[in-house]
Amino acid sequence: MYDSGFLQFSWACSSKKSSTDERELDDDVAAERNQILNNMNLSSARNSIGPDRDVNRLDHLIVHDLVKSYPLHRAAAVDHLTFGARRGEAFGLLGYNGAGKTTTFRIVVGDLMATEGTAYIDGQNIRRRLTSIRRLGYCPQQDCSMDFLTVRDSFYLLARIRGVSRKRIDSMVSYMITLFLLESFDNNYIHQLSGGTKRRLHAALALIGPPLVAILDEPTTGVDPNARQQMQKVFLNAVKAQMTIILTSHSMDECERVCNRLGIMKSGQLTCLGTIQHLKSKFGRGYMVSIQVQSIANDSNASNMHSVLSFLRDQNQFQIEVKEILKTTGQFQILESTPAELFELLEQNKERLNIETYTISQTTLEQIFLSLGKTNSTNDS
Numbered sequence: 001m002y003d004s005g006f007l008q009f010s011w012a013c014s015s016k017k018s019s020t021d022e023r024e025l026d027d028d029v030a031a032e033r034n035q036i037l038n039n040m041n042l043s044s045a046r047n048s049i050g051p052d053r054d055v056n057r058l059d060h061l062i063v064h065d066l067v068k069s070y071p072l073h074r075a076a077a078v079d080h081l082t083f084g085a086r087r088g089e090a091f092g093l094l095g096y097n098g099a100g101k102t103t104t105f106r107i108v109v110g111d112l113m114a115t116e117g118t119a120y121i122d123g124q125n126i127r128r129r130l131t132s133i134r135r136l137g138y139c140p141q142q143d144c145s146m147d148f149l150t151v152r153d154s155f156y157l158l159a160r161i162r163g164v165s166r167k168r169i170d171s172m173v174s175y176m177i178t179l180f181l182l183e184s185f186d187n188n189y190i191h192q193l194s195g196g197t198k199r200r201l202h203a204a205l206a207l208i209g210p211p212l213v214a215i216l217d218e219p220t221t222g223v224d225p226n227a228r229q230q231m232q233k234v235f236l237n238a239v240k241a242q243m244t245i246i247l248t249s250h251s252m253d254e255c256e257r258v259c260n261r262l263g264i265m266k267s268g269q270l271t272c273l274g275t276i277q278h279l280k281s282k283f284g285r286g287y288m289v290s291i292q293v294q295s296i297a298n299d300s301n302a303s304n305m306h307s308v309l310s311f312l313r314d315q316n317q318f319q320i321e322v323k324e325i326l327k328t329t330g331q332f333q334i335l336e337s338t339p340a341e342l343f344e345l346l347e348q349n350k351e352r353l354n355i356e357t358y359t360i361s362q363t364t365l366e367q368i369f370l371s372l373g374k375t376n377s378t379n380d381s
């Protein structure tokens with residue numbers, strides 16, 4: 001359905017020793033893990049215990065102690081990963097290349113077999129694959145090959161698989177085609193579509209039904225800004241309508257716009273978890289200030305920027321990290337003082353330092369991501 005490997009199981013080797021035991025988990029990640037394990041224990045007390053048992057439905061998606069090891073690979077691609085996504089939540093799973101996001105998704109949708117652990121969609125173990133397919137939409141990272149179908153036919157196929165009734169199917173297909181701005185490609189074969197249009201189609205196919213949970217692996221990569229904005233609106237509306245969306249994207253802006261909660265993955269495990277505001281307060285070190293100095297003919301603007309920097313450094317109340325100094329602009333991270341103190345200081349010395357404008361802002365999600373995700377790229381070896 002999604003790609004040729006959708007119903008095939010990959011060979012999985014036995015897992016290595018749990019590095020969750022060796023690594024100290026972030027307190028939010030540990031709390032999430034404990035909460036899910038407690039809920040699972042409560043459920044197993046009610047259900048008959050067995051590897052395929054179902055659990056309670058507090059979360060639309062539960063990923064439970066998932067491990068994926070590849071032969072000849074030193075570290076596990078997914079390493080005892082546990083988290084849940086609540087009903088009507090947009091959960092962002094972020095991480096550097098090779099962190100284990102796609103592997104996690106492929107296990108959840110049944111494209112890969114886990115070495116250990118499992119996942120549950122609306123309380124139902126994914127090993128009971130046939131029933132979970134209806135509840136789960138998937139926009140894979142790689143476009144799948146359904147080239148022999150037209151855009152419209154592919155919507156009909158997915159809608160039927162998700163159990164849309166004959167009565168509703170025509171209007172639903174037309175609605176989704178309009179929603180994802182695909183009207184002009186209606187009767188085109190999929191192989192005739194451009195890369196960005198294919199991404200739109202795959203995201204739309206993931207949402208038709210609608211399923212309870214949609215897993216979207218970089219759905220907007222290569223999509224033009226206009227269509228991307230429209231897709232983000234659709235995702236937000238789907239979440240409002242109580243769909244659960246698991247999104248991965250390398251655009252931090254997109255994650256900020258769409259997601260209620262985020263987890264950043266590194267080496268197959270979560271390094272942090274929480275709402276964006278929570279992550280900013282917990283990991284955002286200080287705040288940022290961008291300063292622009294006046295451009296004066298025959299004057300060295302760079303030296304102006306440096307005099308602003310040395311002025312700030314002379315004030316003992318600030319600890320400053322230089323992010324960037326260009327010709328007329330500078331960006332600094334300020335630690336150990338309040339934005340109000342800096343504001344007062346800059347206002348008082350604006351003219352003397354030739355400052356044209358300045359903005360003080362909270363640490364961005366991108367900066368947090370960069371500081372937490374570092375060294376993950378090495379996992380890709």
Ligand SMILES: Nc1ncnc2c1ncn2[C@@H]1O[C@H](COP(=O)(O)OP(=O)(O)OP(=O)(O)O)[C@@H](O)[C@H]1O
Binds near residue numbers: 102
């Ligand atoms: N078939 C495979 N055989 C061996 N190792 C693999 C295989 N597929 C993935 N891996 C490894 O598993 C790890 C996780 O890969 P994965 O594709 O899940 O990362 P990702 O977080 O989705 O990265 P990206 O952001 O680039 O999509 C990487 O180290 C990768 O090299």
